Amino acid sequence: MKPVNFDYARPLDVDGALALLADETALVKVVAGSQSLGPMLNLRLVQPDLLVDITGVEELRSFEESGDKLTLGACITHADIEDGRLPDVTHGALPSVASGIAYRAVRNRGTVGGSLTHADPSADWVSMLAALGATVTLRGPEGARHLPVEEYMLGALEADLRPGELLVSVTVPKLGSGASWGYYKSCRKTGEFAHAIGAMLIDPERGICRAVIGATETRPLVIADAKGLIGDGDPAAFDSKAVTAALTEAGMRDPIERQTHSVALRRAVEGARGR
Amino acid sequence: MTQVTLTVNGKPLSAEVEPRTHLADLLRETHNLTGTHIGCEHGVCGACTILIDGVPARSCITFAVACEQAEITTIEGLDEDEIGAELREAFQKEHGLQCGYCTPGMIVAARDLVLRLQAPSEKEIRTAMSGNLCRCTGYVGIIRAIQDVIAERRARGIDAIPDGGRKALGPAGSGHAAAAESAAPRKETAAAATSKTVAAEALEVDPDWKPQTSFRQSFTVSHSPAEVWAFFGRIADVIACLPGASLTSESEDGQVTGEMRVKAGPIAAAFQGVAQVTRDEASRSGRVIGTGKDTRSKSATRGAMEYRVKPAPDGGTDVEVDVGFTLTGMLAQFGRSGLVNDVANRLTSAFVQNLEARLDYAARGGEGEAPEPAVAAELNAGALLWSVIAGRLKRLFAKLFGRG
Numbered sequence: 001m002k003p004v005n006f007d008y009a010r011p012l013d014v015d016g017a018l019a020l021l022a023d024e025t026a027l028v029k030v031v032a033g034s035q036s037l038g039p040m041l042n043l044r045l046v047q048p049d050l051l052v053d054i055t056g057v058e059e060l061r062s063f064e065e066s067g068d069k070l071t072l073g074a075c076i077t078h079a080d081i082e083d084g085r086l087p088d089v090t091h092g093a094l095p096s097v098a099s100g101i102a103y104r105a106v107r108n109r110g111t112v113g114g115s116l117t118h119a120d121p122s123a124d125w126v127s128m129l130a131a132l133g134a135t136v137t138l139r140g141p142e143g144a145r146h147l148p149v150e151e152y153m154l155g156a157l158e159a160d161l162r163p164g165e166l167l168v169s170v171t172v173p174k175l176g177s178g179a180s181w182g183y184y185k186s187c188r189k190t191g192e193f194a195h196a197i198g199a200m201l202i203d204p205e206r207g208i209c210r211a212v213i214g215a216t217e218t219r220p221l222v223i224a225d226a227k228g229l230i231g232d233g234d235p236a237a238f239d240s241k242a243v244t245a246a247l248t249e250a251g252m253r254d255p256i257e258r259q260t261h262s263v264a265l266r267r268a269v270e271g272a273r274g275r
Numbered sequence: 276m277t278q279v280t281l282t283v284n285g286k287p288l289s290a291e292v293e294p295r296t297h298l299a300d301l302l303r304e305t306h307n308l309t310g311t312h313i314g315c316e317h318g319v320c321g322a323c324t325i326l327i328d329g330v331p332a333r334s335c336i337t338f339a340v341a342c343e344q345a346e347i348t349t350i351e352g353l354d355e356d357e358i359g360a361e362l363r364e365a366f367q368k369e370h371g372l373q374c375g376y377c378t379p380g381m382i383v384a385a386r387d388l389v390l391r392l393q394a395p396s397e398k399e400i401r402t403a404m405s406g407n408l409c410r411c412t413g414y415v416g417i418i419r420a421i422q423d424v425i426a427e428r429r430a431r432g433i434d435a436i437p438d439g440g441r442k443a444l445g446p447a448g449s450g451h452a453a454a455a456e457s458a459a460p461r462k463e464t465a466a467a468a469t470s471k472t473v474a475a476e477a478l479e480v481d482p483d484w485k486p487q488t489s490f491r492q493s494f495t496v497s498h499s500p501a502e503v504w505a506f507f508g509r510i511a512d513v514i515a516c517l518p519g520a521s522l523t524s525e526s527e528d529g530q531v532t533g534e535m536r537v538k539a540g541p542i543a544a545a546f547q548g549v550a551q552v553t554r555d556e557a558s559r560s561g562r563v564i565g566t567g568k569d570t571r572s573k574s575a576t577r578g579a580m581e582y583r584v585k586p587a588p589d590g591g592t593d594v595e596v597d598v599g600f601t602l603t604g605m606l607a608q609f610g611r612s613g614l615v616n617d618v619a620n621r622l623t624s625a626f627v628q629n630l631e632a633r634l635d636y637a638a639r640g641g642e643g644e645a646p647e648p649a650v651a652a653e654l655n656a657g658a659l660l661w662s663v664i665a666g667r668l669k670r671l672f673a674k675l676f677g678r679g
Binding site: 033047 | 277293294295297300316317318319321324327330331332333335336337338340341343384387401402403405406407437438439441442443444445446447448449450452453454455456539540541542543571572605606608616617618620621
């Protein structure tokens with residue numbers, strides 16, 4: 001249960017980190033809070049030559065609120081969000097989801113950027129941030145790229161990182177005043193990775209009605225225009241047939257899985273209506 | 276080796292550590308602070324929970340080097356702590372411990388609840404303590420002890436501090452240190468190690484072998500069954516379509532040796548293996564059975580694949596593939612079957628793309644440039660499948676709601 005021996009570097013700025021990532025002769029892994037990578041290292045599922053610890057970069061441990069958005073550095077932790085150490089622009093969505101991630105001892109070190117880059121389909125942020133319309137900013141040898149959160153995840157454990165690239169921040173748009181959201185995850189045990197996730201954002205002011213079904217075997221299913229799916233104001237109008245059809249089309253073969261995911265979304269919709 | 280300087284239970288501690296040394300090992304092995312227990316050593320059981328910069332964290336998945344200049348408090352450091360003392364008494368009174376293995380982690384986690392939660396319900400306490408596992412006395416006494424301490428403190432007018440007093444942003448333990456770069460002499464890099472080849476062992480087929488995991492994949496290609504069937508007979512061409520696969524030898528009796536590289540995020544493996552290929556002309560079906568080893572992760576796999584080639588109803592060819600495999604060794608610890616399916620889906624999708632391109636090329640009589648495989652190096656092809664699904668979904672939503 002001990003990792004293989006690796007080298008360790010802690011740069012103090014993003015350029016320093018990028019310089020270390022540019023080494024193509026070695027297997028370089030970026031680490032932030034080590035709450036996902038740590039177990040994989042201990043189990044020797046991952047055997048890197050060099051670990052680049054980005055938590056020394058102050059820029060990545062900060063946030064910026066400007067105009068209609070909030071930008072979180074990659075190393076902002078779940079507990080930072082849960083405890084309100086940064087402003088909430090999502091009517092409580094981010095703090096609420098943060099407080100349900102794993103356990104407090106994990107949330108004190110686990111980071112937003114780490115969770116998105118680890119790209120576990122069952123993790124919370126990829127689904128909720130996709131529902132909120134968040135984007136990630138990547139910096140690499142060819143400059144910066146911006147991607148919607150759901151596109152950053154290519155598949156299970158696979159993030160869209162080009163060689164030498166680093167996720168530096170996540171940008172969350174501020175919700176309109178009348179916006180409401182819902183989030184539901186199905187776990188057999190508190191704090192474990194979810195078996196099904198539903199996330200919903202209804203933001204009439206900005207004309208958004210977006211549904212996300214997460215904890216599939218791959219990237220979450222984002223339904224950008226979910227008006228037809230959830231009906232207008234009538235809770236009974238939730239179109240579970242359409243949701244099930246969408247899941248079938250997306251390759252979910254097990255009927256129980258489809259049902260669990262459909263119910264998770266319905267509960268998220270109910271949550272959004274209740275707010 | 277890297278120099279690490281910490282404050283542990285109020286005293287400075289300086290040590291030379293390997294970067295891979297986690298905090299629990301540093302405290303226990305070299306500083307005799309054995310009150311911190313190690314249970315699962317991958318962040319699940321909570322026995323190793325300690326305070327880093329005043330907040331609880333898992334010391335088994337936190338590397339000592341990442342906490343340079345941080346303040347560490349272990350169970351030994353809570354001897355004089357007010358909440359610690361109250362919890363110890365309450366645990367004793369309520370029978371909150373039996374064998375004591377989980378207790379140091381329980382006390383550290385419980386102290387955090389007492390500090391942060393104003394008036395939690397029993398359910399809230401249970402939820403908040405769910406990251407700490409007890410395997411003997413059970414949770415009833417532990418929960419009662421925590422309830423008692425919270426109730427008594429609130430009755431004494433001591434309010435909760437919701438953020439536990441932490442003001443700094445970022446992972447607990449980070450943000451104190453200067454830049455660091457360990458200059459350990461680099462051994463053979465992982466990149467070099469995985470490209471080594473090992474001699475394939477002779478294949479022994481156990482007739483009673485049953486795979487642990489199996490799944491079925493099917494796909495349709497636009498070429499005729501005869502063309503597809505003939506193509507599948509050419510092992511080298513088939514291997515060329517499979518991302519990450521390469522052929523080292525092929526004998527006339529259908530025995531092949533080669534390598535299969537698989538990559539799922541940070542997990543990378545290169546299986547060196549040998550396979551036996553058999554084909555039945557009459558039913559246009561084939562079987563491949565093989566074994567492989569990844570020396571780096573000390574993992575082995577044994578697998579079987581059966582395929583059938585049939586005319587598709589709308590022209591072209593349907594190919595049905597049944598895959599079964601068993602994985603043993605390090606990689607088998609990662610038992611998330613859903614993720615394996617995603618990797619298999621991505622592999623199939625890339626294979627089909629490459630296959631179509633090769634069949635097109637063969638249909639043109641092999642003239643012009645041979646097609647480069649669309650996905651060649653190793654499996655890293657999440658985007659491929661998604662583009663297929665996204666297209667299908669768009670059509671579905673157009674159908675359902677009359678919009679594009």
